[in-house]
Amino acid sequence: MGLKPPRHTLHPGVYGPLPTFFDDNQEIDYISYKKHLLNLARRGIVPVCAGSLGEAVHLSEGERVDIIRFIRKTLDEAGLEGTPIVAGVGGNSTRETLRFAHAAARAGADAGMVILPAYYAASLGTAPEQIVQYYVDVCKESPIPILLYNFPANAGGLDMSSAVMQEIIERSPNLAGIKLTCPGSVGKLVRLKSVFEQNPDLDARRPFPFIILDGLIADLTPWMGAGGHGTVSGIPNFAPATTMWLWNHLNKLSPTENEKREARRIQAIMSNVDVAAVPGGIRAMKYALGKLHGFGIAPRRPLLPLGEKEGEAFMDILQPLVALEAEVIARET
16 A cells, blocks of 8 residues: 655654653643643644653553543644644554554654564564664555654663664655664664665655654754754753744854854753753653743652652752753743
8 A cells, every 4th residue: 555644744853752741640731731732832843741750661552542642732722733743653463563653653643653562572672674764664564654762771771773774765665764763873873874875766655754853852963964953952941942043043054153152152051961961861851841831740650750869869860951041931921
């Protein structure tokens, strides 16, 4: 069957992985979710739900579907009908992943992001053809385009090589892109870009553009300089205005010297925060958003909220970015 473009095509840009907020009873707090979603989406940040920072593994299939429907309804009511939705659909088996993908499509997702199953990572890693076949099978049967998500820290240590990803690209016309949150990501980007340059047919047979996204905003400037298409980073959750300022700057044809200097300052501050935010994970993310916006700080158990001492240490690291965000917003008014 021929591939059709999604209702909302993914393009280069900033993608924001949304945390899933919970109330005191560990139920989804949709009031906080809506406030945070619109704060990012109104600035042009594409929402990514039920991913690593969205605690996908702590959500039931029904909750994943409900979140997607809620996001679509919220965006449409806010006049953001053209904003796409990316949903994490990775499961523990090919069958489960496809079930999630079909459910996400029915709920209004425009693309599914798929990380490798972690439970049998040791067995998967013994034969790379298993990894290739997993993505080939998922892409072939998914009703929505798929983003390959290479994140060894959350995939039992599995780190896909450029060669493995190249084979998946060549065999999967429904693969819309790749997110790289892994060591050597810029080098992998360069090699994968070369694959497309040497074989233009890989792009021609897709009804949508192929995008390669950075998972760490710490290196967004060199990433874009090497031909990358944007980022899927947790940092926009703290500083959406600053993130979009940097993104717009990096896409300017002729920035001024002052703008270049400002971009280097912003990139350095973001990089310093990213170094602390990545290992802090969802616990640090929620602690900080709770302090900044009053959202609930608790993940779903067995994870517990970050302690006050650890949390305040993270807030100290975050403070230069918080101040920068206020500065950027003040310039807009």
